[in-house]
Structures are given as structure tokens and as C-alpha cells.
Amino acid sequence: EAGVTQSPTHLIKTRGQQATLRCSPISGHTSVYWYQQALGLGLQFLLWYDEGEERNRGNFPPRFSGRQFPNYSSELNVNALELEDSALYLCASSGWGSYNEQFFGPGTRLTVL
Amino acid sequence: AQSVAQPEDQVNVAEGNPLTVKCTYSVSGNPYLFWYVQYPNRGLQFLLKYITGDNLVKGSYGFEAEFNKSQTSFHLKKPSALVSDSALYFCAVKEGTNAGKSTFGDGTTLTVKP
Numbered sequence: 001e002a003g004v005t006q007s008p009t010h011l012i013k014t015r016g017q018q019a020t021l022r023c024s025p026i027s028g029h030t031s032v033y034w035y036q037q038a039l040g041l042g043l044q045f046l047l048w049y050d051e052g053e054e055r056n057r058g059n060f061p062p063r064f065s066g067r068q069f070p071n072y073s074s075e076l077n078v079n080a081l082e083l084e085d086s087a088l089y090l091c092a093s094s095g096w097g098s099y100n101e102q103f104f105g106p107g108t109r110l111t112v113l
Numbered sequence: 114a115q116s117v118a119q120p121e122d123q124v125n126v127a128e129g130n131p132l133t134v135k136c137t138y139s140v141s142g143n144p145y146l147f148w149y150v151q152y153p154n155r156g157l158q159f160l161l162k163y164i165t166g167d168n169l170v171k172g173s174y175g176f177e178a179e180f181n182k183s184q185t186s187f188h189l190k191k192p193s194a195l196v197s198d199s200a201l202y203f204c205a206v207k208e209g210t211n212a213g214k215s216t217f218g219d220g221t222t223l224t225v226k227p
Contacts, residue, residue, distance in 0.1 A: 004156075033215070042219040043157075043203065056214045090156060099145055099164045102215065104156040 002027065004105035006091050012111045013081050021076040021108045025093030031055075032074040033094075033102060034066060038087035046089075049074055050096065081112045115140040115208050119218035126194045126225055134189040134221045136204030145207040146187040147215070148178055152200045160202075163187060174198070194225045 005024045013019050025032050034046040045058035049068035057064075063079040072093075078085055088109050092102035116139045126132045138144055148160040161172025163180045171177045178189045187204060204218040 035217075043217040045214055045216065048214060058214075092157075099162070101147055101159040101162055102149075102157075103159065104149075106156045 004091055004093050004103050006089075006105040006108050008108060009106070010109045010111070012113065014113050015081055015083060017081050019078045019081060019085075019110055021078075021089050021091075021110070022073065023075070023091030023093075023105060024073045025091075026103055029093035029095055029103070030072055031094045031096060031100075032068055032072065033092040034074070034076050035090045035092070036060075036087045037090055037107070038084075043090070047076070078110070083112050086110060086112045115144075115206050115214075115216045117204050117206050117216050117218040119202075119204055119221045121221050122219075123222045123224065126223070128196055128225050128227050129193050132191050132194045132198070132223065132225070134202050134204075134223060136187045136189065136218060137185050138187060138204070138206045139185060140206055140208045142208045144187075146178075146180060147205040147207070148172065148176070148187075148189050149203045149205060149217075150200045151203065151220075157203065160189070194223075196225050196227050199223055199225045 007022045031050040033048050035043045037043050048056040052068050066076040068074045088107045090107045092104045094100040094102045118137045146163040149157040151157045161170050163170050168180045176191050201220045203220050205215045207215050
């Protein structure tokens with residue numbers, strides 16, 4: 001069974017640019033989650049998508065947005081990049097239900113110069 | 114609001130000794146609790162979870178965790194540590210009524226010395 005995949009592995013942008021990160025969930029999973037893992041700050045919840053709808057978002061500004069496609073893959077867009085957006089962005093997927101664990105991808109390392 | 118606390122940034126144990134990584138939580142409803150492990154340069158991997166039933170749950174790689182409702186704790190344990198257990202461990206909580214949002218602790222770095 002293929003795991004959660006993310007692309008690109010690394011992304012280098014300059015301040016003010018836009019970044020697009022992509023995620024493909026495990027087959028059969030309808031929920032996709034995005035997290036930011038900045039150095040020393042643990043995992044911060046960004047967004048949760050299920051069945052194509054945004055179900056919840058964390059305490060991040062509106063320039064962090066995303067969408068989920070009909071095949072349940074997802075993309076995260078970060079507009080007007082700031083230096084502090086440099087972090088590892090993790091995508092996870094799960095089946096529906098609070099009791100389901102999440103399966104994480106390897107992450108995209110975003111560096112903003 | 115739900116929250117998770119991992120009071121120790123770092124835990125050091127000798128190989129062969131028992132290990133404990135602590136986690137306490139706060140939710141307004143019934144908690145669903147999870148432990149994940151992150152090895153260097155790899156994504157997070159699920160270890161175990163508590164949903165309901167027995168307070169002692171067993172997971173991957175010989176790890177187990179004990180749910181204590183009165184102390185709102187979910188400590189991760191292993192009877193005999195291995196050097197290969199060295200990694201970053203995260204505790205997470207979901208509230209039953211809010212199916213999607215997981216709140217993670219800040220993580221505890223476990224170092225097992227030979």
C-alpha cells in the first residue's frame with residue numbers, strides 16, 4: 001500500500017512570493033490534514049479537508065489556504081511568503097472518524113529567503 | 114479548547130532500562146489519545162492510540178501507554194529501551210466531537226545510550 005506522498009521535497013522561495021505544496025493521501029482516505037513544523041515549535045495544525053470541504057483551520061492568517069480535489073489529493077498555498085514561514089510542512093491522511101490515526105507524509109521543506 | 118503538555122523536552126535512558134515519556138491533556142469531552150514517533154529525516158509514524166476500553170494499550174515496537182482519566186495523563190512506556198528507540202515522540206489528542214483537529218504536544222526527544 002502506497003503511503004502519503006508530498007511534493008516537492010524541498011522548495012526555496014523569496015519573501016513575497018507564493019508557494020504551492022502538494023499531497024496525495026493513502027488510497028481510501030478522505031481526510032487530509034496540513035501541519036507546520038517550524039524549528040522548536042512542534043506541530044502546528046493548519047488545515048483539515050474532508051470530502052472536498054475545509055472542515056477546520058488553525059490559527060494561521062488567511063494567506064495560508066488550500067483545497068482538496070475530487071480524488072482527495074490536496075494542495076496548500078502560501079501567499080506573500082514571510083521569512084518565518086520557513087518550516088517543514090507535513091501532510092497527513094486518515095479515514096473519517098476521530099478514532100482514526102493519521103498517516104504522515106515525509107514533508108516539504110520550505111525555505112524563504 | 115483542547116491542549117496537550119509534554120513536560121520533558123528530553124529524556125535520557127540507558128539501553129535495557131525501562132523508559133517513560135510523559136503526556137497530559139485537556140479536553141472538554143471524551144479524549145482520543147495518540148502517540149507518534151519521528152525518526153531523523155523521516156515523517157511521523159503512528160505508535161498507538163486510546164479510544165475506549167482498557168486503560169493499558171499496546172502498540173508498535175513494544176511500546177505501551179496507560180490512560181489515566183483522573184490524572185488526565187497518557188504516558189508512553191517501554192519495559193526495555195533500545196538504542197534504536199532514540200527519536201522525537203509526540204503525544205496528540207482529539208476531542209470526540211471535533212473529529213478532525215488533532216492537537217500535538219511539543220515533543221520529547223528520547224535518547225537511549227548503549
